[in-house]
Amino acid sequence: MKLRPLAILLFALSSYAGAVEPTELRIWTSKSGSKISAKAIEMTKNGAIQLITKDGRELTLGIDEFSGQDQAFLEKHFKKKEVRLVANAGSLEGPVKADADTSYFVYVPKDLDPGICAPVMIWTQSDGAKAETLQRFSEAADVLGMIIASPIEARYEGQVTLLNNFVHTRDVLADVKADYNISGNGIHFGGDKSGGTAAFHNSLKIKSAGTYTVSGYFTPDMTGANKGHHFMAGSTNSSYRYLTAYAAAKFDEDATHNFYVGAREMPDSRDIAIGMIWMYAQGLYEHAAGRSEEINTFEERVLPYLKEMALTSKGDATYLTRMLTSECPLKGRFKQEIEKLHAGLSQSKEAVAHVRGMEALDVFSKTQLARYGSHFSPLTEHGPTKFGRMMEKLEKTYGKAGELQPVFKALAGPTHR
DSSP states (O other), X not given: OOOOSOEEEGGGSSOOOTTOOOOOSEEEEBTTSOEEEEEEEEEOTTOEEEEEETTSOEEEEEGGGBOHHHHHHHHHHHHHHHHHHHTTOOEEEEEEESSSSOEEEEEEXXXXXXXSOEEEEEEXXXXXXXXXXXXXXXXXXXXXXXXXXXXXXXXXXXXXXXHHHHHHHHHHHHHHHHHSOEEEEEEEEEEETHHHHHHHHHHHHTTOSEEEEESOOOOTTOOOOOSSEEEEEEETTSTTHHHHHHHXXXXXXXXXXXXXXXXXXXXXXXXXXXXXXXXXXXXXXHTOTTOHHHHHHHHHHHHHHHHHHHHHOHHHHHHHHHHHHHHSOOOHHHHHHHHHHHHHHTTOHHHHHHHXXXXXXXXXXXHTGGGGGGGOSOOOSOOOHHHHHHHHHHHHHTTTOGGGHHHHHHHTSOOOO
């Protein structure tokens, strides 16, 4: 194993945004006395606060623009969460040299057993790997025991660079395989926007178990990726929502299009974890032969995580337990525990409405949004009038799904960028 030039513990990163939960919806007061109702979703190392209002609008304000009381609340909320990560974090290393032309960052999950094959995902960031971006994947990586590596030079600037992206990705994967015990059936690819396009391309060139992409899309000459399981996250008001929906529809039953509110670049860490559990679990159980230790590791890690999620987000926990019970051939004690957990969650009308609302949104994506994705170009300031009527109907039908109401409202509006 080669020596690493730099090993960074997760808590040493100065950005707070990674795995910190948003605040509740509350009234914020500025120094001048003006007020706004919103959630604070992240605080950067420079003290910039990103807010999302109930109708999905995004605002970024400096912390010094808030009242003294609100500043104290924000500092306590985000710094308290950061301390919690210290005891449970894996490690982030890099830049690591794969060869003379390729370097990368890699996140190694906590409690990784070197004797057991681990899954891996190669993440191609549209503008090149960044340590801060990998921080957002720490929750998912730790839950799944998955190694996340991201090539620094794998930027996308056209079709020629798409091919270059593959070379860097291939070299990083080879280097990670040389240093860690990687599952041959547990290779995944991911990326954002054009990096998502590269992930599909890489998945087609190197047989993978699936992809996790954010606003990923196809180019006109692409036919898709290999047969795997593809979780496609898309922001409600990004101009890429149509392109992502079109790509998801092409995969049909092997993909789902999941929304997060706003037009920001990335989902929060909890949303990422949900998507990656969906992606990894389906491929793991579909190709289970010879992977008993890998399955045991997944089950030991994910069960307590889902039990904790059930206490804080019944809708999300029900979505995942339903996926596991209905789409994965579970066995033994884990099967019993998941079925029991799902049965308990299904007593909640809110949780059931959440799952059914998610299914309705998936249908909306494939039957409505996907129609505009075949143009292969982003559509800004675009929002058909009928979307408003359709989302109003979903709001009423799934009124008990509180966490989905902001999604319905946001999808009724136009794209911003």
